[in-house]
Amino acid sequence: MNGQTRSQIQPGVEVEIVLKQDQRTGKTTKGIVKDILTKSANHPHGIKVRLQDGQVGRVKVIISK
Template sequence: MDGKRRADIKPGSKVSIVLKQDQRSGKLTEGIVKDILTNSAIHPHGIKVRLTSGDIGRVKVIHSID
């Protein structure tokens, strides 16, 4: 799943985000969602979140929990 729909993302979800400084390279950072920062239901570039590590970025991949 991509991270464009707010309803797909919950605190505690494992996601990959792109940090602001990594937007050009597309480098992804993996982590657990602490807070959802985007208020709108859908965002074309991905929902902005804060990870438990404190990193902030836009969700690109939502990892399924097996």
């Protein structure tokens, strides 16, 4: 699943995100969602989240619910 819909993402879900510095290359980082930072229901570039390790980026893939 892609990460463009906020309702599909909750804290504790494993996701792959693209960090700000990796946007040009598209390199993804895997982690567990701690906080959802995007307020809108949808975002074309992915919902912005903070992982448990503190990294912030936009969700590209939802691995597990």
